[in-house]
Amino acid sequence: MRETASALAPSPRRREIPPPEPAPRPYHHGDLSRALVLAGRRILETQGPEALSLRAVAREAGVSPAAPYHHFKDKGELLDAVAQEGWKELGHAIGKARAASPNARGAINEIGVAYVCFARQNPAVYRIMYRSACDRGTMPDKAKEADSGWRHVAEAIVAAGADPNDAREMELATIASWCAAHGVAEMAGFKEFEPLKKALGGEEAFVRAVLGHIGIYGHAKPPAKA
């Protein structure tokens, strides 16, 4: 929809004009790798995940369909890079939610809400993030880094945990809360829940209520010791 004029009209490349604009397409894009990731993100947000083709990304970035192959092995790798960006943002959102919580137990709750809200506000990106993760059967590497969401959750769990010495229980609790948040994130948009959402006063209230029924979150008691 953008400048597809060149596709319709046989426009001879106008290379006589010394660019009045400082940097239209200097043949060698400054940092195409980064531009492609941003273009992918833009397409995701405006057209949804179905429209995210390699060619569309190249088009959006203003390069030929073959150009991306000098920066990514294949389409999957490009998508992984886009997903990576999403994970980083998720990590920040979670970190912010955690920092804003007064006590440790409340932090777990707020993290869960922040997680689901991020997914609901960036559905296309979230989709790609988990498609990439499930395809490769692994959480993104970055999720193990300092500011990663996973680490925030793990630390919050430990901070609120009843038995900080039982590492296994702590890990299980971290996994459980992450899994639960992911499940809610993917299902919160289902039409069947609309009446309940409305009755509760909006989606965030709904999310809080659902998470409230999930052990680690809400009204539950500390993780039971085995």
Add this chain to the structure above:
Amino acid sequence: MRETASALAPSPRRREIPPPEPAPRPYHHGDLSRALVLAGRRILETQGPEALSLRAVAREAGVSPAAPYHHFKDKGELLDAVAQEGWKELGHAIGKARAASPNARGAINEIGVAYVCFARQNPAVYRIMYRSACDRGTMPDKAKEADSGWRHVAEAIVAAGADPNDAREMELATIASWCAAHGVAEMAGFKEFEPLKKALGGEEAFVRAVLGHIGIYGHAKPPAKA
């Protein structure tokens, strides 16, 4: 696929006698609609979700690429039909798990385990099921039917609930447990959890442990029958 194959290999096909097999391709397939769904399922199980193209399904069913269009509006509708089959199976698995549980509270646990086990044993089908559901933003219609998994969960929740009069809490609990199971189902395969799985003695033990940390499942007083 190639004629050259017959040149390389001495083709053992002796087609002098056509009549003995009266029904190789009777032009009009008996029930192509059904055959296509089964073919799709077969492809999912043998080649995974990436290989599930319309043309591949048609090939597997032995018809031309355009034939499916007389039975399904487009590829999405075919996939929906395949997913529908999966939901039915999931419903049965859940029903069986519920029936096999002596008490109501234990039933919720066993349902969760059965859910995740189904997803893990049929990963490709499960993927399609949720892709279809998320794309359309709705649980499949059939999920509201008599033998549906959702109804089993809702009934089990009610049976074990502390306050059967509070419909809203019951619904929230149903949603929460379903979401949690879905989350675990999608993440249980991540490589990061392999060590813990091994330490716990296998994937099912891992799943039980994780679910044990999730409210509806976990805060049940009787410690899981270990």
Add this chain to the structure above:
DNA sequence: AGATGATGTTGACATCGTTCAGATAGGTGC
């Protein structure tokens, strides 16, 4: 029988992911 509609096939089109040979720039050593 003959007409009709459901069901299947062939062939075509646009798009997609991907590859490959060449064009283009920025940098290096001379």
Add this chain to the structure above:
DNA sequence: GCACCTATCTGAACGATGTCAACATCATCT
């Protein structure tokens, strides 16, 4: 200045895909 080198980008191509229109085949009703 020059020639070369390497990284990057383009153009054209190939096979595969989803989809459609035109045609073929068969089952069924009258």
